[in-house]
Amino acid sequence: MTSLLALPYWQETAIKLGLALAVIPATSLILVYLFLFKMMAFMQSRLGPNDTGPYGSLQLIAEAIKFLQKEDIHPAQADRRVFRMAPVVVLASTFLLYVVLPAGPDAVVQNLDTGVFYAMAVSSLSVLGILMAGWASANKYALLGGLRAAGQLIAYELPLILAVMGVVVQAETLNLQGIVEAQATGEIFGFGAIGNPFILTQFLAFLIFMIAAQAELTQTPFDMPVAETELVGGFHVEYTGFRFLLFFMAEFGTAFAFSALAAVMFLGGWWIPGFDVHDNVLNILGPGVMLAKILLIAFFIFWIRFTYPRLREDQLQKFAWKVLIPLALANIVLTGIFKVVF
Amino acid sequence: MSELLRSYLTVAIFGVAAIAMAGAMLTIARILRPKRPTAQKLMAYESGVDPVGGDWAQSQIRYYVFAVLFVLFDVEAVFIFPWATRLELYGTFGLVEMAIFIFILVLGLFYAWRKGVLRWV
Numbered sequence: 001m002t003s004l005l006a007l008p009y010w011q012e013t014a015i016k017l018g019l020a021l022a023v024i025p026a027t028s029l030i031l032v033y034l035f036l037f038k039m040m041a042f043m044q045s046r047l048g049p050n051d052t053g054p055y056g057s058l059q060l061i062a063e064a065i066k067f068l069q070k071e072d073i074h075p076a077q078a079d080r081r082v083f084r085m086a087p088v089v090v091l092a093s094t095f096l097l098y099v100v101l102p103a104g105p106d107a108v109v110q111n112l113d114t115g116v117f118y119a120m121a122v123s124s125l126s127v128l129g130i131l132m133a134g135w136a137s138a139n140k141y142a143l144l145g146g147l148r149a150a151g152q153l154i155a156y157e158l159p160l161i162l163a164v165m166g167v168v169v170q171a172e173t174l175n176l177q178g179i180v181e182a183q184a185t186g187e188i189f190g191f192g193a194i195g196n197p198f199i200l201t202q203f204l205a206f207l208i209f210m211i212a213a214q215a216e217l218t219q220t221p222f223d224m225p226v227a228e229t230e231l232v233g234g235f236h237v238e239y240t241g242f243r244f245l246l247f248f249m250a251e252f253g254t255a256f257a258f259s260a261l262a263a264v265m266f267l268g269g270w271w272i273p274g275f276d277v278h279d280n281v282l283n284i285l286g287p288g289v290m291l292a293k294i295l296l297i298a299f300f301i302f303w304i305r306f307t308y309p310r311l312r313e314d315q316l317q318k319f320a321w322k323v324l325i326p327l328a329l330a331n332i333v334l335t336g337i338f339k340v341v342f
Numbered sequence: 343m344s345e346l347l348r349s350y351l352t353v354a355i356f357g358v359a360a361i362a363m364a365g366a367m368l369t370i371a372r373i374l375r376p377k378r379p380t381a382q383k384l385m386a387y388e389s390g391v392d393p394v395g396g397d398w399a400q401s402q403i404r405y406y407v408f409a410v411l412f413v414l415f416d417v418e419a420v421f422i423f424p425w426a427t428r429l430e431l432y433g434t435f436g437l438v439e440m441a442i443f444i445f446i447l448v449l450g451l452f453y454a455w456r457k458g459v460l461r462w463v
Binding site: 009013016051067069073087088091092110118134137138144157158161162165169174232237241321322325329337 | 348350352360364375376408409422434441
């Protein structure tokens with residue numbers, strides 16, 4: 001493994017940590033401003049926030065400062081310690097996802113060999129935080145929301161993992177850098193100029209992954225757990241002030257991370273056609289390419305969010321267990337057959 | 343320290359950093375925010391009406407069945423991962439083995455389906 005600037009481990013980790021601490025809040029700022037504030041507003045024939053900063057771009061920073069000054073209310077019946085820990089657990093899960101996301105040949109916090117597997121494992125930690133929040137609030141809405149969230153997250157976790165398996169079979173590695181490399185050096189019927197982005201050969205897996213990711217992020221049409229019209233916010237109904245903001249940041253931070261995972265696994269990641277995979281220039285150009293691909297995927301996620309109505313709980317479970325899981329299993333077998341035969 | 347352990351040390355550092363960042367921001371908030379609790383404020387929120395009955399409502403057992411089903415399938419998924427990375431090596435043998443494994447898995451799913459476990463009533 002090459003290191004970024006050949007610094008000692010501790011210095012390198014300190015620099016990466018500093019960068020990550022700056023980048024992760026920035027990711028949720030970008031997504032919230034671009035999509036939740038502006039795109040949603042334009043789709044609904046509104047202007048959206050336009051007062052704070054140029055084109056309203058500082059709106060969320062103003063809101064964060066407002067949230068800092070809000071009173072922190074714990075319900076009298078709440079399990080105080082668990083209630084306080086819950087948002088931190090959810091945020092930590094988001095944070096840990098960013099450890100493996102690559103933005104260039106060396107521009108990655110830690111190139112873990114277990115890459116995809118680690119990402120899936122860490123992202124499912126957030127279920128714990130959500131259950132903790134739902135339970136500890138001692139509120140009927142929160143408990144219902146927490147249970148619904150847990151039921152939904154575990155149901156859609158399976159298609160998510162099984163869809164990834166098709167990519168792993170093709171790339172023969174769990175390592176995310178390895179997956180990018182496999183796509184960059186791949187060929188489509190002997191034509192290798194654009195490599196082989198797995199969206200072409202794994203289109204079914206891509207569809208399943210995006211649907212499951214939509215559910216994992218509890219975005220509409222899978223937003224039963226946080227349905228504001230029936231559960232008034234679900235598991236975070238009792239949260240106020242900054243603790244609520246932590247949930248909010250984690251939601252959009254995870255949306256960004258999942259878009260990045262999809263970009264790495266299906267759209268070829270940071271590689272630009274025409275460059276050598278290990279070219280140092282990609283460390284500088286790579287993050288830009290990644291950002292473009294991530295925003296493209298996030299655009300689809302939020303487009304669907306703003307367009308479709310909410311599914312019913314039974315439809316949601318039925319869809320996961322009776323459609324997505326059998327399809328994902330079929331995809332694994334098909335990919336395996338193609339891999340062995342060709 | 344070996345390369346493997348060191349790479350997971352980074353993960354541990356990031357975990358601690360996430361908790362520290364959340365803690366730091368909550369501490370700043372603690373200094374800035376007011377604290378004037380009243381009995382009404384601390385009441386559980388039920389759309390503005392006084393809460394009725396206990397605070398932990400009973401919920402459906404069906405979540406439990408789905409959770410058990412999930413554990414089964416998730417463990418199976420862990421078995422498929424190492425196979426997926428080495429399929430080229432195993433060739434036809436590996437493919438047939440995994441096809442049988444997935445067939446049994448699907449059989450289990452259909453059994454649960456027929457038994458009505460997947461019905462959400």
